[in-house]
Amino acid sequence: MSLRNQLSDILPSLLPNNPSEAIKGTELIRLVRLQLSGNYSDASLRYHFSIMSCDPASPIAKVEKGQGYYRRSAPVPALSGAQELLSLSQGRLDDLGADSKAIDHALERVKKFRAIVRRFIELNSRFPFEFRNVFTAGSPLGNLWKFPEMVFVDWQTGEDHDEATKLESRMLSLKQRLGLPPFRLTSARLRIQASLHGYREDFFQTLSASTWTQGGELIYAAPIVDEALADGLRALNAAFGVGVSSFGIDLETLEDLPRAANILNAHPKETEALIERIHFERIAAPRHRQHIDWGALETLRRESEETASLIDWLCECIEDGRAMPYREA
Template sequence: MSLRTQLSDILPSLLPNNPAEAIKGTELIRLVRLQLTGNYSDASLRYHFSIMSCDPASPIAKVEKGQGYYRRSAPVPALSGAQELLSLSQGRLDDLNSDRGAVDHALERVKKFRAIVRRFNELNGRFPFEFREAFSAGSPLGNLWKYPEVAVVDWQTGDDPDEGMSLDSKMLAMKQRLGLPPFRLSGARLRIQSTLHSYREDFFQALSGSMWTQGGELIYAAPIEDGALADGLRALNATFGVGVISYGLSIEVLDDLPRAANILNAHPKETEALMERIDFNRIAAPRYRQHIDWSLLDTLRRDSSETTKLIEWLASCIEKGRAEPLAD
């Protein structure tokens, strides 16, 4: 097995998620040697750390200013990433194919926005579940219409602050007797910006991917300033019920934000500053259904291990009587 292959297997368990806790190269070499097969020099290991940290597909990333390495945040899933690039380039991918740097820059914006959406939901007492395997390379294009990029769970929790995120036992019991889910499950489609030529596709993908949930949302990073575009989205919402949200984060603001890993691991004061940059605007409110489409969910469960993971997570929270975030 090559050194790079070994490092790709070993490094994820050794590297910290938080760039602020980056591990120095000397210490990383010491830890790697405990699991490495073969006799490699320190210089060879440092060289591979440096080369791999420049590869967006590798598990290791180097801090931008300073020393040390951390675990790279998950890449943008292939299908949703390709569709976002297609939208950003107005359908002319040839414009980007000749400039790999532009592609990486555009995908970094997507990663930042996904991180912002995740943190925003968590801070507002909602529990996100990200679908990734469904949009991985080699997955059928139909998955763009079959799964949401993010499923969001709203639990009914108790009013006592001392109980934290404990579920409201009385409400839980009542909903179980009525055959209602003890949570509200919605599906969301994430996009950087809306345009007159792409908003219908965005909307109907959000609708289609959330049919098995209790409601759907289409979430844009950039502000929606075109009146005709906003009216078109509201007209679709009036008929089909998918909510539309803008976080008011322009391309320039996204480029100015720290990397996704820094957003996800920011300290409370840093997170507060990041959230202040959001100019939240609800273009149209979602309409929720009382029931989940269990037959459709069961079909998806047989097609996707991620759906099984979602169900097991929800069942675990109910069994424990606590609303808990999904462990990475």
């Protein structure tokens, strides 16, 4: 049996599940030798550990920061985003075996993360807009590639502002004269957990849904601890400019958090306690374009009432001279 095949059989029982308990290469070599057939050098074993950790089908993964290896988990069902849960194709729910409780549980997890992202964005003086109706039952499958879960609006007026602060009129006037939007739109795709099996689909859906805005961000709830996964995401970012970040909230922590409605309506002290549980990490920074694709935005406006609502909200802010949070009619 080849060395790689032997390692594929031996490693699952030796590697810890939790990346925080990752085992260092020297100790892993010692443990492997107790079960290994054949006389292989330390260098050969280290080489195989490194190569296998980049293979999504192998049982070994290397931690993103620090040293050590852990056991790669099995592929997770493609249920990280709200759109897979809320609609489109019943086939996307088959991974849960038509278990309604499991589906409800996964949906609640997604709602919690949406609420966390929304509160985080608001606390950082940005203005979120959520897309929901484009992902309801019966919606076209192509909506996955047209619409993000959220759009973040950053008002580019040259000064800080809050809900009651007037937009700086001279800067606003100048940008309008130059044909520049006084705001920056960033589309965001939200996912619960990244995997080597699905990160490319996550990334390119984010890219496709961001072409009409000025940039895109792929945001994961769980920390990205797999070195090969992080490197793969950075390589895509270098080529296409979509940002990638993690809120550092593991699944156990997410389960312990209150329901989405409670998160959105939390008192300041409760919100502060929630924010303390977030360990935000920027994996790769987004590259923003100067202009919005107005033609593509007009096309989406004709297809979606929500896009029309986004445009109406932005126009209302400009006409009123102040940045206001979006409120559903």
